[in-house]
């Protein structure tokens with residue numbers, strides 16, 4: 001993660017076939033997440049929010065931009081996306097530097113499903129985790 005002006009930029013290096021999701025929040029309900037799905041060699045990003053332990057819903061206001069991606073091998077992928085720290089969307093977590101947040105991720109490794117729609121297939125229990133981070137400008 002890095003900051004540029006009023007934006008936060010994420011660089012995500014991951015191994016997954018169908019989708020990867022990363023978000024703010026300590027449980028699926030009320031989380032503010034993005035989902036990156038690959039269809040063939042093309043990546044698609046959606047800005048979503050969680051409503052419970054079901055597929056997160058697409059926000060009516062899309063605040064996250066996919067700024068680059070690279071399919072390094074079959075499952076190994078690199079994506080870069082960015083958003084404003086303050087989006088003023090009630091579906092998003094408003095972020096401040098020098099503050100701590102819960103984050104979460106999940107991914108799905110199915111290589112048989114060619115395309116996914118807005119309704120994501122559920123991740124395995126082991127493929128979703130939460131963690132805490134501290135947003136800081138300080139370089140360690």
Ligand code: HEM
Pocket residue numbers: 021022023026027028029033035053054055056104105106119120121122123125128129130
């Ligand atoms: C169709 C999509 C999804 C379904 C049906 C689903 C369903 C579930 C279920 C049933 C659990 C409970 C598993 C357990 O108790 O061991 C769970 C946990 C979890 N899921 Fe999902 N999930 C979906 C997508 C996502 C996405 C996109 C994220 C985004 C980061 C996510 C993050 C998590 C996390 C962090 C947990 C563990 C923490 C918690 O209790 O909420 N899930 N999910």
